[in-house]
Amino acid sequence: MTIMVVDEEMDHGPILTSEKLKVKSEKFRYGELEEKLARMGGRLLAEVIPQWIMGRIEPVEQEHSKATHCEKITKQDGLITEEDSPEEVFRKVRAFTPWPGAYFFASGKRIIITEAEMENGKLIIKRVKPEGKKEMPLEDFLRGNKNAEEYIKKLVENK
Numbered sequence: 001m002t003i004m005v006v007d008e009e010m011d012h013g014p015i016l017t018s019e020k021l022k023v024k025s026e027k028f029r030y031g032e033l034e035e036k037l038a039r040m041g042g043r044l045l046a047e048v049i050p051q052w053i054m055g056r057i058e059p060v061e062q063e064h065s066k067a068t069h070c071e072k073i074t075k076q077d078g079l080i081t082e083e084d085s086p087e088e089v090f091r092k093v094r095a096f097t098p099w100p101g102a103y104f105f106a107s108g109k110r111i112i113i114t115e116a117e118m119e120n121g122k123l124i125i126k127r128v129k130p131e132g133k134k135e136m137p138l139e140d141f142l143r144g145n146k147n148a149e150e151y152i153k154k155l156v157e158n159k
Contacts, residue, residue, distance in 0.1 A: 001018060001020075001021065001037055001041050001044055002015055002018040003015070003016045003017050003018070003041075003044050003045055003048045004016060004059075004062075005059055006123065011067070012062070012064070013044075013059075013062075013108070014059030014060055014061050014062065015060045015061075015062055016048050016052060016057050016059055016060075017044055017047070017048050019040060019044060019056070021033075021036060021037065021040060024114060028140050029056065029093075029094045030056070030094060030095055030097055030098070031097060063158050073096070073099075073100065074099050074100070075100040076100075077092075077095040077096065077100060078092060078100040078101050078102045078103050078112075078153060079103060079104070080092060080102055080103060080104040080113070081104075082151075082155070084155070086118070086121075086123035086155065086156060086157070087118065087120065088141045089102065089116070089123055089143055089155055090117075090118050090123055092118055093114075093115070093116045099158055101113075101114070101129075102116075104151065104155070106145060106147060106148035106151055107145070107147055107148070109130060109131040109132075110130075110131040111128050111129070111130050111131065111141070111148065112129040112130075113127075113128055114127045114128060114129050114130060115127035117155055122156070123155065123156045124156075125138045125152060125155075125156065126138060127133075128141050130145075133139050138152070
């Protein structure tokens with residue numbers, strides 16, 4: 001988390017303070033990360049503003065040669081394909097929950113994987129949200145969607 005002085009360029013101004021957040025668990029998902037970073041950012045901002053106003057902080061210029069940028073996330077980024085490894089599927093679930101969601105298509109319907117885990121290198125899909133329906137355990141979904149079972153098996157086993 002970085003608090004910086006805004007200038008005319010994107011993510012470019014001098015840094016007032018920064019703090020790192022360690023992500024310790026594979027179960028850590030985007031929504032949880034967003035909340036932790038929001039709290040951290042609020043706390044840092046509350047600490048920095050008075051110090052900045054009193055002139056007690058000297059801004060530090062960024063090392064612009066080390067800057068990186070990423071593309072804007074689109075709905076398409078969450079699409080899971082048969083070429084994705086189980087690890088890639090798991091990472092998409094973590095990164096794209098709640099939006100755009102890590103999803104695949106079964107019988108022409110979009111199915112979002114809302115909860116998954118990696119256990120001993122194996123992907124375990126726990127919950128899904130079929131298009132137009134409520135979120136449910138994978139087992140419940142498969143009971144009414146036998147045609148999706150083979151596809152899910154391929155995702156989990158990467159075969």
